Amino acid sequence: MMIYAVSPDWRTHNCCEVNSENDGIDEVLIGGWVQQIRDKGRLIFLTIRDPKGICQVTLHEDRVPKDVWQKSKTLSLESVVSIKGAIKADPRSKLGAELIPSMIKIHSQAALKFPIDLTKKKTQMEIDTIFRYRELSIRDPEISATMELKSIIASAAREFFRKKGFFEIFTPFILTASTEGGAEMFSLDYFGHPAVLAQSCQFYKQAALACHEKVFGIIPSWRAEKSHTPKHINEFHQIENEIAFATDQEIMQVQEDLIVYILEKAAKTASSQLERLHRKLSIPSKPFKHLTFVEAKKKVRDLGVESDPDEDFGSPEETALSEAFSDPFFITDFPTHLRGMYYASNPQDPNITRSLDLMAPEGFGELSSGGQRVSDFKTLKKRIKQQDFDLDEFEWYLRMFKYGMPPHAGFGLGFERLVRWIANLPHVREASMFPRTPEIYQP
Amino acid sequence: MMIYAVSPDWRTHNCCEVNSENDGIDEVLIGGWVQQIRDKGRLIFLTIRDPKGICQVTLHEDRVPKDVWQKSKTLSLESVVSIKGAIKADPRSKLGAELIPSMIKIHSQAALKFPIDLTKKKTQMEIDTIFRYRELSIRDPEISATMELKSIIASAAREFFRKKGFFEIFTPFILTASTEGGAEMFSLDYFGHPAVLAQSCQFYKQAALACHEKVFGIIPSWRAEKSHTPKHINEFHQIENEIAFATDQEIMQVQEDLIVYILEKAAKTASSQLERLHRKLSIPSKPFKHLTFVEAKKKVRDLGVESDPDEDFGSPEETALSEAFSDPFFITDFPTHLRGMYYASNPQDPNITRSLDLMAPEGFGELSSGGQRVSDFKTLKKRIKQQDFDLDEFEWYLRMFKYGMPPHAGFGLGFERLVRWIANLPHVREASMFPRTPEIYQP
Numbered sequence A, B: 001m002m003i004y005a006v007s008p009d010w011r012t013h014n015c016c017e018v019n020s021e022n023d024g025i026d027e028v029l030i031g032g033w034v035q036q037i038r039d040k041g042r043l044i045f046l047t048i049r050d051p052k053g054i055c056q057v058t059l060h061e062d063r064v065p066k067d068v069w070q071k072s073k074t075l076s077l078e079s080v081v082s083i084k085g086a087i088k089a090d091p092r093s094k095l096g097a098e099l100i101p102s103m104i105k106i107h108s109q110a111a112l113k114f115p116i117d118l119t120k121k122k123t124q125m126e127i128d129t130i131f132r133y134r135e136l137s138i139r140d141p142e143i144s145a146t147m148e149l150k151s152i153i154a155s156a157a158r159e160f161f162r163k164k165g166f167f168e169i170f171t172p173f174i175l176t177a178s179t180e181g182g183a184e185m186f187s188l189d190y191f192g193h194p195a196v197l198a199q200s201c202q203f204y205k206q207a208a209l210a211c212h213e214k215v216f217g218i219i220p221s222w223r224a225e226k227s228h229t230p231k232h233i234n235e236f237h238q239i240e241n242e243i244a245f246a247t248d249q250e251i252m253q254v255q256e257d258l259i260v261y262i263l264e265k266a267a268k269t270a271s272s273q274l275e276r277l278h279r280k281l282s283i284p285s286k287p288f289k290h291l292t293f294v295e296a297k298k299k300v301r302d303l304g305v306e307s308d309p310d311e312d313f314g315s316p317e318e319t320a321l322s323e324a325f326s327d328p329f330f331i332t333d334f335p336t337h338l339r340g341m342y343y344a345s346n347p348q349d350p351n352i353t354r355s356l357d358l359m360a361p362e363g364f365g366e367l368s369s370g371g372q373r374v375s376d377f378k379t380l381k382k383r384i385k386q387q388d389f390d391l392d393e394f395e396w397y398l399r400m401f402k403y404g405m406p407p408h409a410g411f412g413l414g415f416e417r418l419v420r421w422i423a424n425l426p427h428v429r430e431a432s433m434f435p436r437t438p439e440i441y442q443p
Helices: A068-073 A124-132 A140-164 A201-212 A248-269 A271-276 A293-302 A315-323 A377-386 A391-402 A415-423 B066-074 B122-131 B141-161 B202-208 B248-269 B271-276 B293-302 B316-322 B379-386 B391-402 B413-425
Strands: A030-037 A041-050 A053-058 A080-089 A099-108 A187-190 A194-199 A214-221 A235-244 A289-292 A329-332 A347-353 A356-361 A366-371 A408-414 B029-040 B043-050 B053-058 B080-089 B098-106 B187-192 B193-196 B214-222 B236-246 B289-292 B330-332 B349-355 B355-360 B363-371 B408-414
Touching: A030 A099, A030 A194, A030 B236, A041 A068, A041 A080, A053 A068, A068 A099, A068 B349, A099 B408, A140 A214, A140 A248, A140 A271, A140 A415, A140 B141, A187 B187, A201 A214, A201 A235, A201 A391, A201 A408, A201 B289, A235 A248, A235 A415, A248 A271, A248 A329, A248 A366, A248 A415, A289 A293, A293 A315, A293 A329, A315 A356, A315 A366, A356 A408, A356 A415, A366 A415, A366 B248, A377 A391, A408 A415, A408 B193, B029 B098, B066 B098, B141 B214, B141 B248, B141 B271, B141 B349, B141 B413, B187 B413, B202 B214, B202 B236, B202 B391, B214 B363, B236 B248, B236 B413, B248 B330, B248 B355, B248 B363, B248 B408, B293 B316, B293 B330, B316 B355, B316 B363, B355 B408, B379 B391, B408 B413
Parallel strands: A053 A099, A289 A329, B053 B098, B289 B330
Antiparallel strands: A030 A041, A030 A080, A041 A053, A080 A099, A187 A194, A214 A235, A235 A408, A329 A356, A356 A366, A366 A408, B029 B043, B029 B080, B043 B053, B080 B098, B187 B193, B214 B236, B236 B408, B330 B355, B355 B363, B363 B408
């Protein structure tokens, strides 16, 4: 079997195809990294790894061509090779089959002393090494399982939105006016204009409703906070969503449908990745449980965690609350003073917003924030002034409300947080191939 | 018919469903913008627009409820309304049917003097206005057709790669070391470290091959150049691709397959958008034509355009060459001194790289650059030194070659350039909902 877009001179098969089912195929060409070398003198066993799995190559000095034998004697760990050979079932081999080579090409002879021990279990102590040599540590099959799962989750999310009639949007990242203020931002100079990197595409996804009635995107954001919780990285993506003529009620339903769709898709198409991560998924039933902000605060106190009823959930509160659930749940009715100025108020009580957070269970905490938006021009101006922002900073944003804005609602769901929960990772940085934290800025 | 995720209190139908086929349905609820008001005294015609189309609402003073009549008298252009009513076929109406309203709700009363004339044809003179009020001008159905087409192209590209076994990658944007140098970059301070915004994900997509054997992504990039050609914006996306154990030959095939896949998908699923853009697509046949750099330079001179054989194609050369073709084509064999240090050399001639550009026809010019990469550690070190870069700046990049790198190839294809070509737009900035150019930095 040829592999699409791969040179047949360098690789026709994946390592995992060297199995007992393919016993007797007398010429396959594999390509990969040398993961293990067991040199028994006149017998050498190589373990070759490619991103789909491993295989065993067995060399008897007197049964392989002389140049093959000589080359294999020079091999170092993590060198990259193409090996041609015949597949032979062998019940003694753990993998059920081995490759008997007739040709070996060394593409890249690796230097000695590979800085990462790919065979050892990663411990907390090694975390620094894993990220310092991230371009090497991602060769670890457990790390690559996370990255494959991330790709599958992205694809499932987009598929969900497309099937439901949403259009994907691409919003700007360099902003010269405020988006919403609050969290710290990275500054830069844009051809002489002071600018920042978008901490959210909030205003732009609202604007996009003039173009499409339902929008989504998996969109990068940046926050310049020196947070050290397992929930924060400085460069991340959000699964963004905004819908014209929708309310907070529809937004909850969209999130339930999206989460169930992604989990079902992952359970179905990412079983090998989930297995490598020792993760079993359970599909939550809809509708998800709801707690109001006040109920959630009470529950936190009932769980024995200290909690100020006027403050947002701190990290210990959020973790305790999330640990008390085995399925995702919503917290609704956040107080106005804890939410962005673009959230609509409850018509019965102006101190409460029609907003909600989606929470992951098992201690993973907040996944998304969203709700009903302010769509009235005068109300929005009032809210901006109440939060002590400068109206001039919101010139174009206000203008779109001045000239006709539909009622609308939406949410932003932390993509790496979702991956962290589904893959069961200790820290959200593990959900990023090359994360950015206050301490990690390379590779 | 209910619309997914839209509140049934505000909208059950799209405007385009008010048509003669639905004659006799006695209660639908539409929601949208007031595009036109024709007030004939005791008879008012409203044109209501939503992102899927328009419909006509007809009000006779003596046949609609009093409050409906009064509200409709107060309406301003671009106000947002929900209107409930019955569908009545009417052969006199251009749209074949009209809505006879029983309820009207004004969500948002628009201010007078909307700054954009959505009905007038856009001329060169108005370009400034279009981008100054971009949050308003995107209400234009022709602009929204471009944005819908962009979403459809993105989706087709990702579908192509997923079907072919590629994994999507998410690369970092804030970089503290050089990616390749050359083009100017936006600088920022990353927690005390001098950093730049990625002008390309080149090094990271190469690194990702340790994790996945075939990768893709639609990835943002930034260039701080003050270019004023119709091909340049400062914030853009590239359809990125990299494949382990592939050569420049496979990369060309992938691009041919990708382009044909996208065009076929667009022709099939974006016919209404293409119609709004007055664009007919033709599907090119594979393989695409090839010219070497030397042949292309000769052809440019044959076309009567001045051309230095040692320099890259300037804008006039590129346009003339591209205009001479009606289908996409490749330029191959670029000289080493014109390409990045990561391109592999031709084994027969070290002055030529195994690299290629994909060119759009009809004067649209370069779409992508790609080719075979250097995968040998020593060669790469030599190439970095030859191009006068500092080896220390490439520490982690070099390290991954030191510890075993497969041969590989890949390309980056300008996403907005592709949209520009397919949608037949005068400038690449029109392919961005909120573009960034040296002059445009808001909204």
